Amino acid sequence: MSQITDDTTIVISDETLSTTLDDEAVILHTSSGEYFGFNTVGSDIWSLIDEPTTVTEITEHITDKYDVTEDRCRTDIEELLTELVDKDLVHIVQE
Numbered sequence: 001m002s003q004i005t006d007d008t009t010i011v012i013s014d015e016t017l018s019t020t021l022d023d024e025a026v027i028l029h030t031s032s033g034e035y036f037g038f039n040t041v042g043s044d045i046w047s048l049i050d051e052p053t054t055v056t057e058i059t060e061h062i063t064d065k066y067d068v069t070e071d072r073c074r075t076d077i078e079e080l081l082t083e084l085v086d087k088d089l090v091h092i093v094q095e
Contacts, residue, residue: 004055004078004085009093011052016089018046029089036089041066045080052093055081 004010012018018027025043027036038046041062048058059074066073084090 004081004092006054006056006059006074008055008081009052010049010055010058010081010084010090011093012046012049013089013091020047027089029087031088034087036087042080045077049090 013029015030016027017030018025020026020043023040023043025038025046027038027046028034029036044062044065045058048061055074055077058077059070062068062077063070063073068076081090085092
């Protein structure tokens with residue numbers, strides 16, 4: 001498992017297809033055939049990481065848009081991204 005920090009850059013895996021339905025993202029991992037769904041906040045994060053984006057950039061966007069503290073936001077984002085990396089839905093961009 002990779003350590004995700006503020007400077008970590010994340011991008012969506014090429015092995016995913018996704019769409020948005022009623023502000024919620026639905027993602028298919030094409031290799032495994034497994035589906036995933038995200039709520040509105042998760043969908044916002046998913047749309048941000050369509051292009052390589054740092055954890056700091058994601059945190060700034062979410063704290064600006066939603067009523068959440070920066071520390072709580074960063075912790076939740078790091079947990080979500082760790083899970084997405086583990087499920088091969090996103091990749092850490094190696095600099």
